[in-house]
Amino acid sequence: MFKRYVIAMTAAAAAAFFALTGCAGDRSATTGTASEAQADTASATQLASAAARGLELDYDKLASPAAAVAASELIVRGTLVGVTDGISYSKAGQAGRSVPYVTLVIKVDSVLKGTAAAGSTVYAQLNISSSADAAQLAKAAQNLKVVAVLDDISGWTPAKGVTVVRPKGVAAGDPLYLAFPDGLWLQGAADKAMVGVHAERAEMSSAWGAPQTLDQFWAALGKAAK
Amino acid sequence: MRRFRIALIAIIAAAAGSLFLPGQASATVYPETWLPDSGLHTYCFTGGFSSSIDPGTGTYAMNILDSTTDMTISNLGACSANTTDVWWWSLDLAGTIRGQAECIFWSGSVCDSADVRIDFAQIDIGDNDIADRDKTSVHEIGHTIGLGHHSPGEHNCAMISGEIPSLDIQWRRYHAHDISHINAQF
Numbered sequence: 001m002f003k004r005y006v007i008a009m010t011a012a013a014a015a016a017f018f019a020l021t022g023c024a025g026d027r028s029a030t031t032g033t034a035s036e037a038q039a040d041t042a043s044a045t046q047l048a049s050a051a052a053r054g055l056e057l058d059y060d061k062l063a064s065p066a067a068a069v070a071a072s073e074l075i076v077r078g079t080l081v082g083v084t085d086g087i088s089y090s091k092a093g094q095a096g097r098s099v100p101y102v103t104l105v106i107k108v109d110s111v112l113k114g115t116a117a118a119g120s121t122v123y124a125q126l127n128i129s130s131s132a133d134a135a136q137l138a139k140a141a142q143n144l145k146v147v148a149v150l151d152d153i154s155g156w157t158p159a160k161g162v163t164v165v166r167p168k169g170v171a172a173g174d175p176l177y178l179a180f181p182d183g184l185w186l187q188g189a190a191d192k193a194m195v196g197v198h199a200e201r202a203e204m205s206s207a208w209g210a211p212q213t214l215d216q217f218w219a220a221l222g223k224a225a226k
Numbered sequence: 227m228r229r230f231r232i233a234l235i236a237i238i239a240a241a242a243g244s245l246f247l248p249g250q251a252s253a254t255v256y257p258e259t260w261l262p263d264s265g266l267h268t269y270c271f272t273g274g275f276s277s278s279i280d281p282g283t284g285t286y287a288m289n290i291l292d293s294t295t296d297m298t299i300s301n302l303g304a305c306s307a308n309t310t311d312v313w314w315w316s317l318d319l320a321g322t323i324r325g326q327a328e329c330i331f332w333s334g335s336v337c338d339s340a341d342v343r344i345d346f347a348q349i350d351i352g353d354n355d356i357a358d359r360d361k362t363s364v365h366e367i368g369h370t371i372g373l374g375h376h377s378p379g380e381h382n383c384a385m386i387s388g389e390i391p392s393l394d395i396q397w398r399r400y401h402a403h404d405i406s407h408i409n410a411q412f
Contacts, residue, residue, distance in 0.1 A: 054329035054337070056259055056369040058362055060322040060348065061388050071322075097313065097330050097341055127320065130330055151321050158317045159274060178321050202377060203387055 042143035042188030044195035051102075051137055055129040057198045059181045062149065064207035065224035068183055073152040073175060074114030075225070076122055077218050078106045080146045080186065083138040086125050087176070090163035099158065101125045102134045103167045104179065106146055112218075112225050114150070123169045124148050125178045126197065147194075147214050149183025149221070152176065187214045254381070256407035258374030260329050262311055263336045265297045265412030267371065269312040270305035278316035279346050280359055287363035288312075294400060296409040297371065308339050312370055319345040324388070325362040327369035342366040352389050360398045361390045372411070373404055 062068040069075065086101030104124045108116050116122050128137070152175045157164055170176055182199035193201065193212045201212065211217040269288055275281055285301075292299045305313045308331055319326060325344050329337035344366070349358050364384040376385040383401035390397040400408070 054260055054332070056327045056366075056374070057323050058325045058365050058387055060324060060351065062322075099317070099319070099326075099343070125320070127323070127326075130328060131332070153320050156318070156320055158319070180322060200375070203375060 041190035043190040044144050044186035044188050045191070047137055047140040047144065047186065048195050048197045050132050050140055051126065051128045051197050053129045053131050055127070055198075057127070057181050059198070061203070061205060062180055062182050063205050065220040067207075068149050068180070068221060069113055069224045071151070072113060072149045072180070072183065074116060074122065074150040074177060075112040075148070075221060076106060076108045076114075076116055076150070077110045077112070077147045077214070078108040078122070078145070080141045080144040081105050081107045081121075083134050083141045084169065085134050085167050086128075087167055088165045089158065090165060098130070100128055100130055100132075102128050102132075102137055103169065104141075104146070104148070104184075105169070106148060110218075112221055121169075122148070122150075123167070123177065124150055124184070125153070125167075125176065126184065127178075128197075144186045144188045145214055146187075147185050147218050147221070148177075149180050150177040151180055151183075153178045185214055185217055254374070254376065254403065254407075256404075256411070257372030259327075259369050259372055261336045261372050261411065262340075262370060263333055263338055266300060267291060267297055267311045267367075268300045268302050268309075269314065270302045270307075270310045271314045272305045272316075275314040275316045275344070276304070278344070280356070281314075281316075283344070283356075283359040283363040284314045284342075286360050287367045290364050290399065291367055291371070295371075295405050295412070297412050310339055311337075312367065313339065313341050315341055315343040317343050317345060318347060319343060322348065324348045325366045327366040329370075337370065340370045342370065354390055354393055357393050357398060358390050364398050364400070368400060368404070371408060373400070376401070376404075 062071060082105035084103045084105060086103045104126050106122045106124060108118055108120050108122055110118060154176045166172065166176060182196065182204065185194040185196055187194045194214045194217060209220055211220055271281055271284060275284060288299045291297055302310050323345060327340055327342050329340045331338040344362060346359065349355065349362050361384050368385050373385050375387050376383060378386050381401040381403060382396050383404065384398055386397065
């Protein structure tokens with residue numbers, strides 16, 4: 001009887017502890033260490049936290065899978081095979097202040113919408129923190145699976161008189177794709193759940209059906225695309 | 227044995243209370259983003275923001291910070307110094323982004339100077355444009371003082387993502403819980 005009480009009390013104390021520590025972001029549920037990521041147990045949390053350190057976005061959400069399909073030009077699933085320099089601008093930012101991007105290099109496994117083929121490579125722009133760079137993110141990107149809902153931002157410019165300079169790999173005339181903040185989800189072997197760089201699963205509208213994994217996210221999009 | 231039973235009941239009650247009482251259920255860690263370098267939040271307007279369609283929203287957000295928390299503000303005019311806590315920008319941000327806050331210059335773990343970038347065209351999609359701009363501006367300043375995103379129902383305040391659900395003033399203010407965190411810090 002005493003033992004049963006001790007177990008019950010320990011469980012209750014643990015429950016109290018976790019409840020009292022508040023609502024930490026759901027990224028903490030998939031935390032992995034650097035050594036784990038290096039040992040073929042890749043985790044997307046490292047990439048996400050490095051890319052978004054000190055950068056917070058407020059964005060209009062993709063309200064549902066159907067809305068994501070309607071708003072996007074390309075939806076792919078694949079493997080992240082690299083992170084390289086992203087778009088830059090004809091005019092440098094004032095006093096070293098700019099809005100930096102990297103290019104996510106995605107080897108495509110499946111296409112849900114748009115012009116791309118399985119086995120091809122898709123380049124997607126991602127807004128990142130000024131404290132991150134492509135080389136740093138490339139190390140953290142190894143062996144990550146990805147689903148990307150992409151917007152074509154060809155012709156976009158951040159301000160009057162500023163020209164967007166395309167990165168290598170994106171030829172003039174090709175679409176210039178940008179990942180929707182809540183349309184880019186990553187998952188490594190060590191991750192129990194998919195991880196967003198700028199979005200958190202808890203922020204997705206109920207119309208998404210609370211997907212926890214890339215498989216579930218992809219399935220929701222696939223159902224809407226039919 | 228009776229003592230154990232009482233202790234067990236007390237612990238379970240504490241756990242249940244922390245889960246279901248409104249004050250505790252909406253508890254958040256602080257800071258969720260980063261801390262500024264002091265309780266004085268200096269700010270400036272870039273040329274693009276000053277000539278934008280609504281620079282008043284920047285003034286509004288700074289005044290809300292000043293009037294609803296223990297933090298203070300100081301308008302330094304046109305942006306020039308990288309020690310100014312907040313540089314306000316008006317930009318066309320790519321895609322569906324309404325606004326951004328980013329710490330540009332760090333001093334250890336605290337932020338010396340941050341950018342707040344507002345995309346008026348994206349914000350003005352939908353209804354309630356003026357209030358929506360003010361919500362976004364208050365929201366981005368919230369990031370520069372340690373606040374993260376709060377889901378509706380968790381904290382009904384300016385830190386929700388996206389368009390405001392209504393003209394209710396709560397969507398342009400910080401939640402009392404957040405203010406208690408800020409005032410405890412500064």
